Amino acid sequence: MEEKVKAIIAEQLGLQLEEIKIDSRFVEDLGADSLDLVDLVMKLEDEFEVSIDDEQASNLRTVKDALDFIEKLSRAV
Amino acid sequence: MRRRAVITGLGVISPVGNNVKDFWNNIVSGVSGIDWVKAFESDGYPSRVAGEVKDFDPTTYMDRKEARRTSRFIQFAVASSGDAVADSRLSEELLRSEKVAVIFGVGMGGMDFLEAQHCVLLEKGPQRVSPFMIPMSIPNMAAGTLAVKYGCRGKNLTIVTACAASTNAMGEAMKMIRNGEADIVISGGSESTITPLSFAGFGSMTALSKSPPEKASRPFDKNRDGFVIAEGSATFIIEELEHAQKRNAPIYAEILGYGTSDDASHITAPDTNGRGAIASMRSALEDAEIEAGMVDYINAHGTSTPLNDAVETRAIKAVFGKETLPSISSTKSMHGHALGAAGAIEAAATILAMKNGWIPPTINYETPDPECDLDYTPNKAIKKNIDYALSNSFGFGGHNATLIFRDFTE
Numbered sequence: 001m002e003e004k005v006k007a008i009i010a011e012q013l014g015l016q017l018e019e020i021k022i023d024s025r026f027v028e029d030l031g032a033d034s035l036d037l038v039d040l041v042m043k044l045e046d047e048f049e050v051s052i053d054d055e056q057a058s059n060l061r062t063v064k065d066a067l068d069f070i071e072k073l074s075r076a077v
Numbered sequence: 078m079r080r081r082a083v084i085t086g087l088g089v090i091s092p093v094g095n096n097v098k099d100f101w102n103n104i105v106s107g108v109s110g111i112d113w114v115k116a117f118e119s120d121g122y123p124s125r126v127a128g129e130v131k132d133f134d135p136t137t138y139m140d141r142k143e144a145r146r147t148s149r150f151i152q153f154a155v156a157s158s159g160d161a162v163a164d165s166r167l168s169e170e171l172l173r174s175e176k177v178a179v180i181f182g183v184g185m186g187g188m189d190f191l192e193a194q195h196c197v198l199l200e201k202g203p204q205r206v207s208p209f210m211i212p213m214s215i216p217n218m219a220a221g222t223l224a225v226k227y228g229c230r231g232k233n234l235t236i237v238t239a240c241a242a243s244t245n246a247m248g249e250a251m252k253m254i255r256n257g258e259a260d261i262v263i264s265g266g267s268e269s270t271i272t273p274l275s276f277a278g279f280g281s282m283t284a285l286s287k288s289p290p291e292k293a294s295r296p297f298d299k300n301r302d303g304f305v306i307a308e309g310s311a312t313f314i315i316e317e318l319e320h321a322q323k324r325n326a327p328i329y330a331e332i333l334g335y336g337t338s339d340d341a342s343h344i345t346a347p348d349t350n351g352r353g354a355i356a357s358m359r360s361a362l363e364d365a366e367i368e369a370g371m372v373d374y375i376n377a378h379g380t381s382t383p384l385n386d387a388v389e390t391r392a393i394k395a396v397f398g399k400e401t402l403p404s405i406s407s408t409k410s411m412h413g414h415a416l417g418a419a420g421a422i423e424a425a426a427t428i429l430a431m432k433n434g435w436i437p438p439t440i441n442y443e444t445p446d447p448e449c450d451l452d453y454t455p456n457k458a459i460k461k462n463i464d465y466a467l468s469n470s471f472g473f474g475g476h477n478a479t480l481i482f483r484d485f486t487e
Contacts (some may be wrong), residue, residue, distance in 0.1 A: 012145075014140055014142025015141075015143070034208075035208040038208040042204075042208075
């Protein structure tokens, strides 16, 4: 799942896969702006068939945050 | 003495070439860029031909992330402006200024992305609509993106006067140079509207040619049956003369005159007497402070619609009279009608005609029409020295705009 999440992030942010580290911060390290983050969350929701509300989304600051959150949601399903 | 506006750089993305050299070589050789529509499955549409830009890879001009966040008309503007900036040998420092403006003409904006996102809305609901739907659709985002890209902090405007948009943009840019509001204006137009909804809408107006590609765009021909939608962009670096001379910039031409008017008669049909077109050309001549007889070449709006070409012919005859008729051609016969970008692409054709001393042809011209009884440079370019050239653009809404260029000699 980690590889898939990283691949989606790389694609959405126009980066190379190897630039995406588990502790990369979306805004500070990966150059995302607020529009990118909304777009990224939508893409993750679609890919993993989960629903992430705005408040939850605002707490996803790093690749690890996103991965942990999706894993938790996926287990709950 | 008034400040003078000159063109110091040029970039073109068009159905007949994605750089200035290919564009000109094809235009002067009478090569058509019109073909069957490739952008979408056009079975069942009234018109199925288009002037599409070929082999355009946005990542040649921007990184992958920017390419994802911009729609095609914005990508075209980034591409053509990049070439224009390089051509003009402008440094990054010179562009990062409040004295550098951006004025672009766009007719429709990012309809491609808008239509795709409307499908998302209907199929998946409002929560799935892209956060980029607005910035990728709104017509001002070509000019907005260029400001961000080059750091131009001066006036930033988008003119939306349908098919007159980029001619109006360049005229307003010239005025800004004259009145001291800017030393440099990045100006031109961009359009990419080869989409199902656009074809359906223009089709319902019966504005589009139903002919096969090789005969679809035939301005002034008796059997013309509508225009051919095209896409593309042209950007010009419009600069104050002394500013350009001080930095030894290459100078293509001077923008000598600008006229603009409105028919004030019908939302889409031109005034049959060509009153608005006449007013536009006359005010451009007056602004340029030249006599009609001095104009050597007219790059006509010449859309290949029955109405436009007859009305424009009437207007040209009214302004120029029989004795002083310039050479005339419609390069839309080759690159099609790029709507909001048409004026800019045709300004490029006009300036290159002037620089090279060739009148580009009106191709597909076979059958004379009594309503269009002038010499439109049929099918073959002719060699001719051009000191003054005029380019017309007319748009739905009754908008008319005319630019006059002068070959640059000190």
